[in-house]
Amino acid sequence: MKFYTKALLAAGMITAAGWGSGTAHAVDLTMYYPVAVGGPLTNVVDDMVQRFQKENPDIKVQAVYAGNYTDTMTKAMTAMKGGQPPQLSVLFSTDLFTLMDENAIVPIDDLVGADGKGWLDSFYPAFMENGRIGEKTWSIPFQRSTIVLYYNKDAFKEAGLDPEKPPATWAEMAEMSKKLVKKDASGNVTRWGVEIPSTGYGYWMLQALAIENDQRLMNETGNKVSFNEKKTVEALQYWVDLSRKDQVMPTGAIEWGTLRTDFLEGKTAMMWHTTGNLTAVKDAAKFNFGVAMLPAKERRGSPTGGGNFYVFKSATPEQQKAAVTFIRWMTSPERAAEWSIKSGYVAVTPKAYETEAMKTYVQGFPQAVVARDQLQYAVPELSVHENGRIYKIVNDAVQAAVTGAQTPQDALESAQKQSERVLNRYR
Amino acid sequence: MVAAAMISARPKTAKRLRWAANANAWLLLLPALVLLATFTHYPILATLYHSFFSLGRSGPATFVGIENYQAMLEDDVFWQVLRNNLVFALATVPASIALALLMAVWVDRKITGRSFLRLAFFTPTVLPMIAVANIWLFFYTPDYGLLDQILRFFGFSGHNWLGDPGTVMTCLIVMVVWKEAGFFMIFYLAALQTIPPELKEAASVEGAGRWYFFRRVTLPLLMPTTLFISINALINSFKLVDQLVIMTKGGPNNASSLLLYYIYEVAFNFWDTTYAATLTVTLIAILAVIAITKFVYLDRRIHYQ
Amino acid sequence: MSEIVVDAVSKTWGGVGGVDRIGFKADAGQLLVLLGPSGCGKSTTLRLIAGLEEVDAGTIMIGGRDVTALSPAERRISMVFQSYALFPHLNVAENIIFGLRVRGVGRGERDAKLRKVADLVGLSHLLDRKPSQLSGGQRQRVALGRAIIAEAPVCLMDEPLSNLDAKLRHEMRTEIRGLQQRLGMTMVYVTHDQTEAMTMADRVILMRDGHIEQNGAPHELYNEPASDFTARFIGTPPMNIIPWKDQLLGVRPEHVVLMERDGLPAQVRAVEYLGADSIVLCDLEGETMAVRQAGYCSLQPGTKVGLGWDNRHIHLFEKDGGKRRHDGARPH
CATH class of the missing domain: 3.40.190.10 (Periplasmic binding protein-like II)
Incomplete structure (x- = not known):
């Protein structure tokens, strides 16, 4: 009898502990992303997500490879219409109007903290053009080309x-x-x-x-x-x-x-x-x-071309905040440089090109900066x-x-x- | 008096009995009926319903009557994919049936390597369409694709098979015939084996040659199979669009697009769900006409044993 | 004129059902029955005559022509199959005239012949039916009609009645025999049913394991069986055969009598009452003896009886091989 009570008690405590950590500490995020170019980029994304989670144990990101851009958009939209949208996604920078028309996304400006303005201004303006309508920023450049x-x-x-x-x-x-x-x-x-x-x-x-x-x-x-x-x-x-x-x-x-x-x-x-x-x-x-x-x-x-991060409207405020934390981590100069080196996409901030890794890379492979240099002539994608x-x-x-x-x-x-x-x- | 009462009571009892028997039957049919209603009938009705409404993006959907259908009739792409689909059906159905029959007759005979041949003919059917499309994509790739390499070997120049509106449809037709014929062959093979060998012997005693026998006996006896296969092939030609996703995306310039693929594009690339519903209703109507033709008209005309 | 001569014909598949150097002759206008148990080679022989199988060795002549290398159509024969082999998609009329159509016979002639044949086989009222709408007997008649319309001098029949019930079989037996005689066809008829053979045949060839056991008129097979195999195969019930000294002794049930005195002591085991007569099965020193008694027999199982027969009715066979002996020692 004694033993019995003890076991029950222990079980209850474990449950409570699990429950507690689930709600109080970890935010679950699902992200859809496309791959439209060659190379094993899903591995790169998975690796970066792992490292992010290690540094941010209170956020869990499930990154789902969803095909090419069109497939990913289809998947995100059907998931949304089915009532279970992802909290964030990498989608065509040009899907902005469609996503707005479908009432699917929220502006990023309202989610970033006090230093947010500076962060948003750190990107190449050419890449920001597709994501800004009026006074609002609706998406953050990620894999841009x-x-x-x-x-x-x-x-x-x-x-x-x-x-x-x-x-x-x-x-x-x-x-x-x-x-x-x-x-x-x-x-x-x-x-x-x-x-x-x-x-x-x-x-x-x-x-x-x-x-x-x-x-x-x-x-x-x-x-x-x-x-x-x-x-x-x-x-x-x-x-x-x-x-x-x-x-x-x-x-x-x-x-x-x-x-x-x-x-x-x-x-x-x-x-x-x-x-x-x-x-x-x-x-x-x-x-x-x-x-x-x-x-x-x-x-x-x-x-310009390629994909931006979008944050979905249906996510809880907590999830939206966490999503922005993830996006900021992914677009930080070191990560942007790494992503650019591993894929060939243009790193989205000038600061990325000042990192050691990028400098070394460009020295051995000057082809890597041509696309960036071309940005001065670039026009937002249709x-x-x-x-x-x-x-x-x-x-x-x-x-x-x-x-x-x-x-x-x-x-x-x-x-x-x-x-x-x-x-x-x-x- | 008593007799009269009995007489009047009898139909009542009979009625109750019949009702009981009916209830029993309905109960047995219920699970299938529920599944069909949930996953087939309701979606069809819902689709029909939606096709009479506006899209309602940023605003409530309003009843627009047949406006969507009018828009469809004015949509050049719709007419083109419908035309494509007809060409596709008229080319793939007879060709795959003829090929299937030929292969079946061939491997039905006692020849060496028969099982190997049967397997070889059936393999394309086992492969998923996506895999088949990928294989054939390699055949048709310009310059280093198999087809162009063979052509080049014989001194011809290569061709951009899938990139040319003049050839892309033929390329897809050939592939689908190749894929489907093996499947239909199995049906023919099974049907051929139900034809008793004595018929052939009886005919040969009467002096009928191989071709005469094939024309006057085998072919008529295969008619039910042929009907079954052609209806299937016809419906398949409206249902099978996997290859388009892999090979052409309906291009170039819709030259290879089919109705169902267009529906997919409208629904999931354009997000125009009401127009997609309109097109879907049209597709269902086409398939229904085919099915009704089969059940009401053709089945009566073709001999069944 | 159109006699059939089979000479030293062999055919093997390395299994059962082949034939080994068989030879016989069917005279023109005769009905020859190939009789035997299943697997004896009778159907093979028929199919060899028809040309549906090729011989390994030997020759086949029909009407004086060597047809060994000819196709079935060139042999000028007609054939009725056990399964009738009717074309299910054609109606009765079209089934019957199938061969005429193949040979391009004109419409007028075709119709005239059809009318005649349909009359002959009694199908005139069913010409528009499909085979699936006919009874077994009617299908049999269609097959028959198709066989005779060509007026081929030779008609081959492969167990044509085995799918019919007993009553119909009896009826058709007479009818086929009548047709054969009226049309003067040479007919080779395969069956495993000795009654059919006995009632229809001018000549019976009894086959066993790919060779001919006996070739003769029905009464010859019955009265003078060449072997104990023939003796046991022909007759219902078959001949009683018991070992006697160094040979086999056979006596037909109708020749055994129940004796009041003397006789071989036996015991009644069962009585089968057939109406006109009864078959009394007796146990004789471990052997079964069938005795045919006229009328109803009231003997109870277990009754002790004495059996006897007249010596002129006995048949003697060798113990090894079962060949008939004409010189054997006879009991007194």
């Missing part, structure tokens, strides 16, 4: 070009590409001059070309687009001409996903791709390669209401043009018309 030009230095040498002088203008890129094209005895191309991917993120590439032609694609309030402007059409025309007129790029749609392999296999001498792929290319390239800013027409330029639908419309137009189904003019006119119909109700 710009588009850069990867080029095969060995191929340059072989073609009699200076491997240290990548093309700086559209005309130069077309000319150099012609020299870089290689054909076999029967006249089939074995190496293309340049490839710009047209699946998945075709709108992004079009935006880069448009920026270089000094044309913005959207307004700040995200309810107007300018796809059928003369300069946008010129940009798409240049792209199409690379394959149809100059014949330095394969015809048809070029796969975003396999383009890196094309480049690594030497099937193309140059490619336009996200800087997020830098480390994966570096690790796998069997030849010398260079990284350059995108060439200019009227000006240099690239849209971001409007109903982003998913607008991206699809632009992607379809790009694909219609590169496959020759429509002229750039017709394709973009149609895209503009469809977009107007969608965006009308947000004016």
Whole structure:
């Protein structure tokens, strides 16, 4: 009898202890995140989360890899509609309007403490643009990128070009590409001059070309687009001409996903791709390669890209605070530098480039700062209401043009018309 | 008097008995009925209901009548995916059936390596569509894909198979036929084995050649199987879109998109759930028409033993 | 004219059911029955004649033509299968004229023949039915109709009646025999039922383990069985066979009599009453003896009786191999 009471008592105490620590000390967070580039980045994220938890034993973060950006967005949105949203997520910086329209997220400003203002101002302004609407900051940059030009230095040498002088203008890129094209005895191309991917993120590439032609694609309030402007059409025309007129790029749609392999296999001498792929290319390239800013027409330029942290509205105030603590830890200079080195993404704060680790890295691998340097010319990525639908419309137009189904003019006119119909109700 | 009372009582008892028997049957059907109602009938009705409302983003959803359907009729992409789906169905269904029949007849004969052949033909069916799509993605990859490597070996130039709107549909059709035919072959094989060998002998005594027998006996006897398979294939051609996710995302420029994939895009990329509901109702209507055609019309016309 | 000659034909599969150098002749217009237990090779023989199997050795002649290497169709035969082998998707008329269609016979001729045959087999009112809508006997008639419409001089039948009930079987037996005689066909008929063989055949070939045990007219097989196997196979109940000295002694049940005095002492074990007669099963020194008695027999099991028979009715067989002896020592 005595023993019995004792055992019961002990059990009760254990339960109480477990209960206590659960509510009073640990905050549970679930985070969805995407991986859109090569390399074992899930391991990197898991490792960073582990270290964060060691340093912050009162916060538990469950990081869930949810596929590419679209998949992650889908997962987060369905989870939300199903009543169990994550507390924070890494999503496209451009999903902002959609998330606001769905009433899903909260501004970060209200959650940060007294020193919050200084922290928010520590990021590169170009990266903050996508996350700020009016007076509010809705998201924090994390895995951010710009588009850069990867080029095969060995191929340059072989073609009699200076491997240290990548093309700086559209005309130069077309000319150099012609020299870089290689054909076999029967006249089939074995190496293309340049490839710009047209699946998945075709709108992004079009935006880069448009920026270089000094044309913005959207307004700040995200309810107007300018796809059928003369300069946008010129940009798409240049792209199409690379394959149809100059014949330095394969015809048809070029796969975003396999383009890196094309480049690594030497099937193309140059490619336009996200800087997020830098480390994966570096690790796998069997030849010398260079990284350059995108060439200019009227000006240099690239849209920013990549993902930001968002904090969800349905989280408890406690969870929201904890989420911000996690985000601040992840974007601190040391972590930003580490993430940049391991992925190739641009580190999101200038301070990250002043860390020892980054300095050492850049010394041995100067390619790593090209994307950062390009930031001064960067423009926020296309971001409007109903982003998913607008991206699809632009992607379809790009694909219609590169496959020759429509002229750039017709394709973009149609895209503009469809977009107007969608965006009308947000004016 | 007594007799009259008995007569009037009898139908009552019969009625009660019938009711009891009915209740019993309904009870037995209940579990299935509950599951069906919860997971099939209710969602269909809910979808139908939602398709008559506005999206209600930042505001309550309002009844809009057939506005969503009107928008659908004006949606070029809808018409394109519907057209694509028809092409896809008209190409995959007869081709996979013909191929399945051919393979079944072939491996039904007593040839060496028969079990190996059967296995080989059936393998594509066992593989998940996602795996198949990945395998074929490698076949179709420009330049270093298998197809282009073979072409190059014979001196032809490569082709961007999935990136060209003119070829992408054919590529997917070929793949799906390859994937489906093995599955249908199993049905044909089973059906062929139910045809008694004496029929063939009787026909050969009567002087019927192999082709005559196939045309006049085997084929008619396989008709119920063919019907079953073609309905399945037809429904599958509206249901199977996994390959699009892996291979083309419906591109380039919707050239390979199918109705169900478009529904997925509208629902989960555009978050336009009411329009997705509208499209879903359309898809369900198409499938229902197919099913009704089968049950009401075709089953009566085709001989069943 | 269309006699069938099977000469030294062999076929083996390395298992049961093969045949080993068999030879026989079916005269034109005769009904020849291949009889035997299952696995004896009778169906194989029929299928070899039909050309559904290829011979390993030997020749087959039909109507003076060597058909050994010909296909079934070229042999100008018709055949009825045990399962009838009707085409389930075709109606009765189409089943019957299947062969005519194959050979491209004109519509007019086809219809005329169909009418005649349908009449002959009694199916005129069922021509539009599918096989699944017919009874077993009706299906049998369709198969029969299909076999005779071609007017092939030779008709092969593989246990055609084994799926029918006893009454129908009896009826069809007479009918088939009648048709065969009326149409003058040479018929080879396979069965394991000795009653069918005895009642229908002009000639019976009894087979056993791939060879011919005896070839003769029904009464020859009955009255002069060439071996104890034949003796035991033919007749219901079969011949009583008991060891006697260094040989086997056989006597048919109808030739055994119950004797009031003398006789071999035996004991009644059971009585089977068949109506016209009764079979009394007796125990004779451990052997069973069947005795046919006219009418009803009231003997109780256990009754002691004496058995006797007339010596002219006994058959003698060798103890080894069971061959008939014509010279054996006879009891007195």
